[in-house]
Amino acid sequence: MDEGTWHRLEAAVAARRGALVALTQDLIRIPTLNPPGRNYRDICDYLAARLAANGFGVELIRAHGAPADSDTYPRWNLVARHEGTGPGECVHFNGHHDVVEVGHGWSVDPFGGEVKDGRVYGRGACDMKGGLAAAVIAAEAFVETCPDYCGAVEISATADEESGGYGGVAYLAERGWFDPARVQHVIIPEPLNKHRICLGHRGVWWAEIETKGRIAHGSMPFLGDCAVRHMGAVLAEMEETLFPLLAGKRTDMPVVPEGARNSTLNINAIHGGEPEQDPDYTGLPVPCVPDRCRITIDRRFLIEEDIAEVKAEVHTMLERVKARRPGFDYEIHELFEVLPTMAERDAPVVTAVAAAIERVLGRVPDFVVSPGTYDQKHIDRIGRLKNCIAYGPGVLDLAHQPDEWVGIDDMVDSSRVMALTLGELLLR
Numbered sequence: 001m002d003e004g005t006w007h008r009l010e011a012a013v014a015a016r017r018g019a020l021v022a023l024t025q026d027l028i029r030i031p032t033l034n035p036p037g038r039n040y041r042d043i044c045d046y047l048a049a050r051l052a053a054n055g056f057g058v059e060l061i062r063a064h065g066a067p068a069d070s071d072t073y074p075r076w077n078l079v080a081r082h083e084g085t086g087p088g089e090c091v092h093f094n095g096h097h098d099v100v101e102v103g104h105g106w107s108v109d110p111f112g113g114e115v116k117d118g119r120v121y122g123r124g125a126c127d128m129k130g131g132l133a134a135a136v137i138a139a140e141a142f143v144e145t146c147p148d149y150c151g152a153v154e155i156s157a158t159a160d161e162e163s164g165g166y167g168g169v170a171y172l173a174e175r176g177w178f179d180p181a182r183v184q185h186v187i188i189p190e191p192l193n194k195h196r197i198c199l200g201h202r203g204v205w206w207a208e209i210e211t212k213g214r215i216a217h218g219s220m221p222f223l224g225d226c227a228v229r230h231m232g233a234v235l236a237e238m239e240e241t242l243f244p245l246l247a248g249k250r251t252d253m254p255v256v257p258e259g260a261r262n263s264t265l266n267i268n269a270i271h272g273g274e275p276e277q278d279p280d281y282t283g284l285p286v287p288c289v290p291d292r293c294r295i296t297i298d299r300r301f302l303i304e305e306d307i308a309e310v311k312a313e314v315h316t317m318l319e320r321v322k323a324r325r326p327g328f329d330y331e332i333h334e335l336f337e338v339l340p341t342m343a344e345r346d347a348p349v350v351t352a353v354a355a356a357i358e359r360v361l362g363r364v365p366d367f368v369v370s371p372g373t374y375d376q377k378h379i380d381r382i383g384r385l386k387n388c389i390a391y392g393p394g395v396l397d398l399a400h401q402p403d404e405w406v407g408i409d410d411m412v413d414s415s416r417v418m419a420l421t422l423g424e425l426l427l428r
């Protein structure tokens, strides 16, 4: 790509600053709340009409039969594609269109799209309607400025990332939309910040551990067997052996924040004995020895770890408790797992975005890895496409918070980076 083309591309994005803000506002004003999955069709229709008017072929895909898909809350996705004039590779921008619940503590209308002090406010502003808008503007600016490019530009707006992506990217990936034969580069504009390239994420294993006991009257606990005390022994053993073991494991993945470079384990929940009553229940509890106690664990693991080893550590720990504790019995129910993924530093999409960041921001990018997963997992595992990163405007810490916002300058800069990336990959 020659110098003149860079400047024309950057100018084309800069000229669309007002359009970028307006698009972000319009997307925020469609409350695509998940759960339950509201207005998915509306946001897909809105983007489809816009992109079709700009020369993209559009397809709406409902994830029939996916978790949570119903006629009341259908899981709609949009894929838009623009073809260049010659054969070449396809660059795909993927943004999820769903947003999480509003929660409390807002000082602005969460679906108002208010602009204040150089920011656009609203639920989903940074996670990730601002990023999706930046990608749309970059793609529109590119195809208009460089109509004779080689290959194709795709944009997808997908459902349900916040609840696992099964009605969105996973559904599309299973049906070949991310097959390396049709898509060669994927950029997910999650809010990782305009100077950062996110190469991938750690792995996840969720499981439920249940200890078993025997119910009896609470006044004669010796006639029963308390599952909560058994779980207490599990928790003590975890503190003694498992947490120190995990704290000693450190990754070479550039995970941010720093604390997530170790293996981690969270206990998401603990339940045992009589269920919690509704807040308006005025009676007393009943005296029973709990015969079941459950915890849900959320283990995040590193690319250097094997998932079989991750599971074996927990089994071994429980067996140690069992060996020394009379009457101890347990079960493990596995709930969910995702393997770690990380694009290579010299993958084509990585070097193209890095070059564009250097040009636009005048600095080398930071390469990071996310502590939690996002839709890259499906593109890697189901789509078998490794050449995938997250890159987009916004500050991840603001995601899911009250008064969520995205900076307008940041959106424009990252949109410039995305347009130049298209130039790097599709102009010869």
Ligand SMILES: [Zn+2]
Binding pocket: 096, 127, 128, 161, 190, 191
């Ligand atoms: Zn997101």
